Amino acid sequence: MNLPVDKKKISIVCFSGDFDKMVAAFTVATGAAATNREVTMFFTFWGLNALKKKKGRVATGNSLMARAFNFLMGGINNLPLSRLNFFGASPILMTKMMKDHNVATLPELVEAAHALGIRIVACEMAMKILEVEKRDMIEEVESVVGVATFLNESENSHIIFI
Amino acid sequence: MKHFLDITRETCPMTFVKVKLQLAKMETGEQLEVLLNEGEPLENVPRSCEEQGYSVLSNEPTDNDKHLLLIEK
Numbered sequence: 001m002n003l004p005v006d007k008k009k010i011s012i013v014c015f016s017g018d019f020d021k022m023v024a025a026f027t028v029a030t031g032a033a034a035t036n037r038e039v040t041m042f043f044t045f046w047g048l049n050a051l052k053k054k055k056g057r058v059a060t061g062n063s064l065m066a067r068a069f070n071f072l073m074g075g076i077n078n079l080p081l082s083r084l085n086f087f088g089a090s091p092i093l094m095t096k097m098m099k100d101h102n103v104a105t106l107p108e109l110v111e112a113a114h115a116l117g118i119r120i121v122a123c124e125m126a127m128k129i130l131e132v133e134k135r136d137m138i139e140e141v142e143s144v145v146g147v148a149t150f151l152n153e154s155e156n157s158h159i160i161f162i
Numbered sequence: 163m164k165h166f167l168d169i170t171r172e173t174c175p176m177t178f179v180k181v182k183l184q185l186a187k188m189e190t191g192e193q194l195e196v197l198l199n200e201g202e203p204l205e206n207v208p209r210s211c212e213e214q215g216y217s218v219l220s221n222e223p224t225d226n227d228k229h230l231l232l233i234e235k
Contacts, residue, residue: 027174027175028175030175030176030178030179031174031175031178031179033179033182034175034178034179034181034182034183034210035178035182035206035210035213036210036213036214101173102171102172102173103173104173104175104176104179108176109175112175112176112179112183115179115183116179116182116183
């Protein structure tokens with residue numbers, strides 16, 4: 001691939017673990033990467049659910065609280081719609097509507113993000129609270145970083161918070 | 163060698179994504195023909211290719227409001 005001369009940079013903070021907001025984050029990320037921007041996605045708090053290796057509900061962690069939280073939140077297959085979730089039925093219906101209209105589904109967007117070489121980093125502090133280790137995450141997670149590292153690396157980037 | 167990609171059934175952002183990934187697989191000097199729709203893809207796919215240092219050799223309208231783009235890596 002040719003090396004672009006002045007590559008623009010975008011950093012997306014993926015805070016929300018809502019299905020629709022995660023679709024928005026991956027849409028912006030893949031669109032940006034495909035149009036010649038260097039993209040970093042920083043996952044924190046609820047957003048970490050999208051990075052878990054186990055895509056369903058698993059009691060990850062050591063303490064009872066962490067295990068309960070991780071089980072209830074689940075993985076990328078359990079992300080709720082931010083409105084009208086209807087006990088988890090809506091993300092399934094929404095995925096069907098996306099397919100019907102030839103719009104990329106969340107798994108397709110995630111796959112595209114990996115193929116485009118989007119940098120995926122996870123928040124050290126949120127992982128500590130939720131007792132999620134790097135080994136519990138998908139292998140595409142490049143590193144576990146703190147906010148100072150994230151800000152340093154995003155100094156010349158547009159930062160988007162979702 | 164000339165490659166071909168039809169993105170007329172794709173929507174944003176997969177229009178750009180598929181073109182970018184296809185170009186990444188190709189060798190320098192190879193050409194890619196892209197069939198795309200007017201509007202967003204026509205406005206942005208050629209521009210984004212040029213920004214990445216690829217040459218847009220031609221951009222011709224075809225039937226049904228589509229365009230055929232020829233890109234050289």
